[in-house]
Amino acid sequence: MIDYNCMIGQWPFRYLRKNTIDDLKTVHEKHQVESGYVSNLSSVFYHDPFEGDKVLFESVKDSQYKMVISMNVALPNLYRDIKKANESFSYEGIRIYPSIHKYDLLGSKFNEFCHMVKEENKKLFISYRMGDVRLDYLVNQQLPDISSIKAIIDNPYDLELYILNLKSQEITSLRDEFIKSSLVFFDSSDIKHETFAREFLKNEGLDQKVVFGSFFPLYTFESNYLIYMKT
Numbered sequence: 001m002i003d004y005n006c007m008i009g010q011w012p013f014r015y016l017r018k019n020t021i022d023d024l025k026t027v028h029e030k031h032q033v034e035s036g037y038v039s040n041l042s043s044v045f046y047h048d049p050f051e052g053d054k055v056l057f058e059s060v061k062d063s064q065y066k067m068v069i070s071m072n073v074a075l076p077n078l079y080r081d082i083k084k085a086n087e088s089f090s091y092e093g094i095r096i097y098p099s100i101h102k103y104d105l106l107g108s109k110f111n112e113f114c115h116m117v118k119e120e121n122k123k124l125f126i127s128y129r130m131g132d133v134r135l136d137y138l139v140n141q142q143l144p145d146i147s148s149i150k151a152i153i154d155n156p157y158d159l160e161l162y163i164l165n166l167k168s169q170e171i172t173s174l175r176d177e178f179i180k181s182s183l184v185f186f187d188s189s190d191i192k193h194e195t196f197a198r199e200f201l202k203n204e205g206l207d208q209k210v211v212f213g214s215f216f217p218l219y220t221f222e223s224n225y226l227i228y229m230k231t
Contacts, residue, residue, distance in 0.1 A: 004125075057089045067092060078113055127165055131219075168200065192224060
């Protein structure tokens with residue numbers, strides 16, 4: 001099994017006692033998770049996300065983990081940043097955080113960015129939310145309109161795409177788009193509020209569209225794992 005939503009690094013809103021690559025390896029080995037797509041939490045808040053990705057690269061190199069760099073689409077020179085990452089790292093995907101960086105997912109700049117991701121043949125991970133937005137106070141998240149997610153899932157870019165941290169009602173509202181899109185998936189990290197979550201997804205015809213995502217270290221790994229495996 002692979003964890004499609006895991007991270008290392010610092011989070012400004014609360015202290016994380018277990019947030020290193022060794023902590024992630026320990027919890028994955030305990031639960032027989034063989035690998036994961038890993039990003040750096042710190043990169044979300046750096047003016048230059050590349051600084052956090054350098055730390056991430058050193059952490060995951062020579063391991064089974066797959067590096068996912070972080071980008072802020074609101075910043076200038078995206079082509080330069082991707083070129084710099086290509087020259088510096090071996091990585092599998094790019095992760096973006098529109099709820100924090102607050103840009104238009106239907107705008108021309110985002111469209112240009114998606115074409116760049118496709119040209120580089122990378123996976124795209126979109127974090128719809130980053131934890132419980134009610135607990136934010138230094139940076140207030142602004143969740144993208146669900147209609148913009150629907151347009152992205154229609155996937156005119158032909159990307160392998162993972163929408164992370166959607167809640168059950170949001171997934172349901174996007175059901176038809178997910179079923180139509182063979183390259184688009186969502187993760188399990190935020191379906192824990194649904195009773196018998198996997199049965200719920202199966203009844204909606206979505207059980208083939210969900211991948212395991214723990215959202216470690218911001219969420220408790222065990223609860224997400226049990227929901228994914230046992231319900």
